[in-house]
Amino acid sequence: MLESYLRNRLKKKDILLMTHLVLGYPSMEDSFRIIETMVEAGVDLMELQIPFSEPVADGPVILHANQMALERGATVKQAFELAEKVVKNFDIPFLIMTYYNILFKYGVPRFVSEMAKKGIKGSIVPDLPPEEGEEYFNAMEEHSLSSILIFSPTTTLDRMQYLAGFAGGFVYCVARKGVTGSSTDFSEELAGYLSMCRNTTNLPIALGFGVKEKKDVDFLTQKADIAVIGTQTIKVIEKDGIDAAGDFIRRLR
Amino acid sequence: MLESYLRNRLKKKDILLMTHLVLGYPSMEDSFRIIETMVEAGVDLMELQIPFSEPVADGPVILHANQMALERGATVKQAFELAEKVVKNFDIPFLIMTYYNILFKYGVPRFVSEMAKKGIKGSIVPDLPPEEGEEYFNAMEEHSLSSILIFSPTTTLDRMQYLAGFAGGFVYCVARKGVTGSSTDFSEELAGYLSMCRNTTNLPIALGFGVKEKKDVDFLTQKADIAVIGTQTIKVIEKDGIDAAGDFIRRLR
Amino acid sequence: MVESRYYGQYGGSYLPEILVSTFDQLVTAFKEAKNDPAFWEEYEQIMSSYSCRPTPLTFAGNLTEYFGGARIYIKREDLNHTGAHKANNVMGQGLLVKRMGKKRVIAETGAGQHGVATATMAAKFGFKCTIYMGEVDIARQRPNVFWMERLGAEVVPVTDGTRILKDAINEAFRDWVTNMDDTHYVLGTACGPHPYPEMVSYFQSIIGREAKKQIIKSEGKLPERIYACVGGGSNALGIFSSFLDDSVELVGVEAGGDGLNTGRHAARLASKDGTVGIAQGFKTYFLQNSDGQMQETHSVAAGLDYVGVSPILSLLKEEGRVRFESATDREVLDALSLTLKKEGLVPALESAHAFAQAFKEVPNLSRDDIILINQSGRGDKDIFTIADAFKDPDWQKFIQQKAEEYRA
């Protein structure tokens, strides 16, 4: 179970690191190497994004990665093959992140059971509110996978409680309004928001959107359980190559 | 009196020739030479057009001549000076042809008295129907100048009779619909029209619009008293120079 | 008989003999139509089912607030089919052409609006159509040329004279004197020989009839002032005509071009440069020299770039019933810009003259006052001129790319 893995891990570390990458960008082979590098650098869990042509919630960097992956021929089948391979090779939990149409076209129960078969621990589907997700949540429960739900700064207390009822593994708290990749103000206000998130769920909480350096991770320590690094790793790799990702991760903590 | 001059002349010739030119085109000096050449070639009377910026009833060739004359600075004053000079030098009747605004801006009575003073015998104002011309017709009568009126193929019998009441010197019959310079079909129909014109007025009748070669003049002999050559002389001069105009006229009869 | 109607000393019918019978026929047909109540009904019917009449009267709340003076209403002739008040005149004459049994129409055009309107009417009524347009105007109103041709009309460039509106009128007359039997000349404004000034004003009077009802309905009273641009005068007479007997100040706005003292303008009544003359078949104020030769005019708005003006307006000026003002090209572009941003309305460059003058005066009026501006047309057609005036770099880049494509 994802949650207990995280709880155990949190006994040893003040804060965990989750990184993100787009499968097939720059290529499927490179994706494998990036994952390998990151695992070696000590990330605690990873979200693997299956590219989609309309990634509405993503900012320019991840959007571009999605598009390039698709242009180079990335398919859902290849994504699952890669997922299977990394699960076999590396001893951390992996999550699938993608938009709902990818599941829908695949067949939601079939997609979920495929995740389970490949050893994936859970998934994040940013455009699927629980109200629309009965089929998905049922399938996830059936396969004991963690449905990672999202809290945002516009989410009311009531709704956080409602969402918490569907959440598994941990809760992904979005640091601010906007899409991925813009910068975040790590301030008292953010701390207040995090403590509100903390109070509404018993699950560990992750904070993502705009985490990009040690200072940010230090700020989050104690306030959140997981720091999520998304856009910044893509930027590092685009600038300095895959090997640089390892150093980058190591320097965060 | 213009009419009696024409009657006398007609005793010696089967048909008279009237030519037309635009004063100031190509220049005032050239206009004088053209008139000289034509008089020597035996034309019986001439209409001198004072250029106007909006010569609505004229076709492209005469329109262009009007515009060029104005561009080169032709004025009404210069036109009168030239008129005076040719009247002194040549022993045929000269008429002024122009649009009504030229008279209007000059002052109609003043313009008419100026014509009389210069020895001009009459005038043609193609955009002035008698209904609008009281001031003009009064002044013309006062100075015993001939008001040349126009009959056209669309003029009804009634109206011809009405117009005849204002006409002096001769009547200018337009050969066909359209502006100056297009070609005319010298046909039985034209002959019929001319005999209708003849029957409505006791004045000599001229035919103009499209007369351009001996054949046309021959056709008109007996049917009309005067053949009017307008556009064609300008074309001859534009093509072969002023001296060619003399030969052109001589070959018409 | 030439029937010539005068407005004071202005108007008349200075026709070449060849056209006398054609005008006879036209005068008679128009008189009969005017006296036939079914005709105006048919006219209103077609204007409401084919165009969009009654056009709305729009309250310009933002401009009103911005200037802090009188309440500004805008009569929306831009919403007519083909985008200007020209539709009113053209459809009316189209119905007359049907009555006369003619099969072909010709027209002059300056801004191209009257040409497009005539070509449209010809398509609708099944007439053949030829449009005369000065070369200079073709260059500045190309989109309208494109549409005329697509509508099936032949567009003949006029290369004589100043190559603008007045020269196109001359050419149209030259066509007409040849083809009057089957052809009607659809003159585009309240100028030319009788019956045109009366006839065109009659059809355009639909603007004022509606506007009067509409303002009374909205405000319960008449406006203090009404502004209209003046090219030939048809949209101005169209809106003014219903208010002549009321105590409403009427303001006609002519093209000030580079300024009245530069000589580069088209203000026949608002400047001291206009004098009475006779051309294009009628007597009125013209911009002419002392010999009576017509002068070059200038305006950013092709539709106002005309050397004469309606004889009816000349009389109204003489009587002091209409005040004439002018707006410069620069003032017009500023007024256009402001109207776009404040109200989301795109006046034609012609119409923007009326806006410009109103904007000069409105701050000095009281908040209880009402003014009415006639938006004679929409500015879509003016995109090239406006883009040039604002030196829009993206537009220029776009045009250059297009040109590259065409070169390939």
Place this chain on the structure above:
Amino acid sequence: MVESRYYGQYGGSYLPEILVSTFDQLVTAFKEAKNDPAFWEEYEQIMSSYSCRPTPLTFAGNLTEYFGGARIYIKREDLNHTGAHKANNVMGQGLLVKRMGKKRVIAETGAGQHGVATATMAAKFGFKCTIYMGEVDIARQRPNVFWMERLGAEVVPVTDGTRILKDAINEAFRDWVTNMDDTHYVLGTACGPHPYPEMVSYFQSIIGREAKKQIIKSEGKLPERIYACVGGGSNALGIFSSFLDDSVELVGVEAGGDGLNTGRHAARLASKDGTVGIAQGFKTYFLQNSDGQMQETHSVAAGLDYVGVSPILSLLKEEGRVRFESATDREVLDALSLTLKKEGLVPALESAHAFAQAFKEVPNLSRDDIILINQSGRGDKDIFTIADAFKDPDWQKFIQQKAEEYRA
């Protein structure tokens, strides 16, 4: 709570969490407005005083005669202010924005009509305005970009994805998730998450309400068939909605592009290529591959070049209540040309799809039958595309001359 309304299996509200409260607010505001009789009154009032509603229903006598089949009527949405039915939706949403107290609007646009309409509404209501538009569409609808900018809107070129309408929608959402507090997203068609399909159709229903009264008044009976083009579906739903319970055949016409069997088209419902999916916040038919990746679409008409379609239309297709057809680019240009020449009407390229399909069918209908075509907009904006399609040499020369001037 996410309120998600379904039409059969289509529709829904697939929202990122960050937008849930914004949609809550919008759903509530729209519900209140809908239940407030004064709201629709205010809406009708503004549409009649600022735009030109009711728009006429024009009898197309020449086309009727030409085809010798049913009597053809045309609903004239082209006479709306800004030149298309888009005005209806935009002004309605503008009133809602006022109710919600927001100060900024954003919108996507394909043909540019919705962008111009939104920029216009923003100017009128005093909102700030940003328009997202795909690079490909900017190139083919440049005049509209020019006007949006002149109206004071910021136009942001979208360089991601296929660089057309769907990508502009994605970008607008990205703006919205950042700025939802003071910003309303004015979606341009009956797509997107609830309440957009319902809300946009509601405002557009003014078309059908009027058309029904008008045809009954003219002919005393309902039409046999109604044709409308289908991009997102808003003009089609606008006119269809009043006839759903009548025995009138409703025909939606999609973009056939180069032909349904070429893969280069945008026919989601009329072709076999569309399958159900979820994107841009709602479930409907999309042109997508088996993985669920959206495909490139193609149409000569930017406004129909969209990968999805209204969920309401997907249901109406499933129920067999609306028949879906397509017209190819070539057929559309021919229909446009014919309509210009025969009736003097200039349909937008989008609208011309409806004409093209109607022309295929009308000869087979009886002379007693009536059909109705929705002319959703006017073609002025399409001058570059149409000139290119007809390879107009004078136009090309003109553009090259302009380019020369700009180089100097």
